[in-house]
Amino acid sequence: SPHNLSPHVLLLALPALGHVNALFHLAKLLSFKGVAITYVCAHHCISILERELHAANSSANALIRLVGLPERVSLGDGHIASSKVFFEVVCGMKDDFMQLVKQQLQIAGGERETQASFAAPSAILSDNFIFWARDVAIAFNLAHYVFFPFSASPLTVMLSLPLLISQGHVPLKSAAEPQLITLPSLPPLWNKDLPTCLHEVDGKAELEWKLTCGFNLIKASTILINTSYEMEANAIEALQSKDGSHQTKQKVLTVGPVLPRDFPNDHRLHSESENPGHTECSRWLNSKNVGSVLYVSFGSIYSLGMEEITELALGLEASSYAFLWVLRQPRSASSKNNNSLLSDLLPEGFQSRLKDRCFISSGWAPQLFILSHPSVGAFLTHCGWNSILESISFGVPLIACPKFAEQHLNCRLIVDQLKIGIELSKDHRGFPSREELETTTRLLMEGEGGRGVKKNVAALKDIIRKSVKKGGSSYENVEAFVHEIFQLSATHSKDESH
Numbered sequence: 001s002p003h004n005l006s007p008h009v010l011l012l013a014l015p016a017l018g019h020v021n022a023l024f025h026l027a028k029l030l031s032f033k034g035v036a037i038t039y040v041c042a043h044h045c046i047s048i049l050e051r052e053l054h055a056a057n058s059s060a061n062a063l064i065r066l067v068g069l070p071e072r073v074s075l076g077d078g079h080i081a082s083s084k085v086f087f088e089v090v091c092g093m094k095d096d097f098m099q100l101v102k103q104q105l106q107i108a109g110g111e112r113e114t115q116a117s118f119a120a121p122s123a124i125l126s127d128n129f130i131f132w133a134r135d136v137a138i139a140f141n142l143a144h145y146v147f148f149p150f151s152a153s154p155l156t157v158m159l160s161l162p163l164l165i166s167q168g169h170v171p172l173k174s175a176a177e178p179q180l181i182t183l184p185s186l187p188p189l190w191n192k193d194l195p196t197c198l199h200e201v202d203g204k205a206e207l208e209w210k211l212t213c214g215f216n217l218i219k220a221s222t223i224l225i226n227t228s229y230e231m232e233a234n235a236i237e238a239l240q241s242k243d244g245s246h247q248t249k250q251k252v253l254t255v256g257p258v259l260p261r262d263f264p265n266d267h268r269l270h271s272e273s274e275n276p277g278h279t280e281c282s283r284w285l286n287s288k289n290v291g292s293v294l295y296v297s298f299g300s301i302y303s304l305g306m307e308e309i310t311e312l313a314l315g316l317e318a319s320s321y322a323f324l325w326v327l328r329q330p331r332s333a334s335s336k337n338n339n340s341l342l343s344d345l346l347p348e349g350f351q352s353r354l355k356d357r358c359f360i361s362s363g364w365a366p367q368l369f370i371l372s373h374p375s376v377g378a379f380l381t382h383c384g385w386n387s388i389l390e391s392i393s394f395g396v397p398l399i400a401c402p403k404f405a406e407q408h409l410n411c412r413l414i415v416d417q418l419k420i421g422i423e424l425s426k427d428h429r430g431f432p433s434r435e436e437l438e439t440t441t442r443l444l445m446e447g448e449g450g451r452g453v454k455k456n457v458a459a460l461k462d463i464i465r466k467s468v469k470k471g472g473s474s475y476e477n478v479e480a481f482v483h484e485i486f487q488l489s490a491t492h493s494k495d496e497s498h
């Protein structure tokens, strides 16, 4: 009977790899604790996870079922997708997801037996950008939880939207009109540091989407957030407090960083089949001294413009350090035909001058493996939240070069509050000059300023690793969530038998 089956939760991810991976790590944590998971996302994301799930070969995996939704709106090759496209993709997933929920409820209700190894789902846990998930949960009488894959500062901003709108701060003014914004428990922020989606110049559709998501978050009863309490205690305290500083009263559970379960000893981190390109990259890293390599990557979505690629290349060359650079196709290339050779992207003679001093990866790089390698001494990052969590987890200090979304907020957190990174200043072109790159890299790698930053990140690494171990804050919050799901499912089956 379904009453003896594991409680079952439907997970719904945004089809962007940072989001997909984080929610998948959480899926594995939950399944390991006995919760059955149907993990739903756009088809192309699911095929990536399928490979990983099969390779993982652990008993908990039997409790994870992957479902790929048809792609009614194409994201292209997954990067440089505009927010407008993302918004359409999210809208396009709704009907198929509703069908799926309906079907799952019927199957478990006994109308079809063959696949009925999962109980009827009792809850939906959805990425915060799937703004319609709460309505679907309500329509099917399921509990609803939100997964917020970012830090506490963007959550504070999202939950403060009514305030920001009433004060006239949102839609955001352009950076040319600097405004200081004060929000509960966050240090004062300049408007330029707020999430870029709150600028109307990025397009009305995007702003409306993000506003809808913000107002949905306010209605959510429980938000699981991918951060560690110890990392952002003040902001988390304020989010959880009932003193009315926020207009919201939801439960905020810190469950991060969600990383592979056996992390950092996961053998899959070091396997070629899990990390294509790993062998070559590993051989190169092994040939370098401890802490001598700068890792450079701007994440899975952002692409640099040609001018910035040139400036970055020359800055890295001038710095005299060895570097591993994940260089994607440039933004300006016509989106259909973006297959330029590396030699066409880089300054003339670059590769022959630098030879073995650089390793340039033009595809998907095994980032967790790279950050875990002792040769890596610093990470020049676009400040994507996953990249930051991964870097801290391996004690790698940061050079911050935020680009879009909530990355400027993340930059403030790591530079001003946690003091685990140094920010690159941008010139009139909107990106750092080669001189700035050279001096900042030197400052971090061997300067006085770098010493403090390295000490801080090493300490923070221990703190956040502790939070995901038994007895730690994130570990206990995942336990509490699992407990709630078990109770929920017990109530559900009782209701059904009446």
Ligand code: UDP
Binding pocket: 016, 017, 018, 019, 021, 297, 298, 299, 300, 301, 302, 326, 363, 364, 365, 366, 367, 368, 383, 384, 385, 386, 387, 388, 390
């Ligand atoms: N990533 C990777 N290889 C790459 C690029 C990205 O493994 O070549 C992973 C990275 O480890 C991280 C995620 O993709 O987990 C990127 O998420 P993040 O939040 O840092 O940035 P986004 O891609 O969302 O801008």
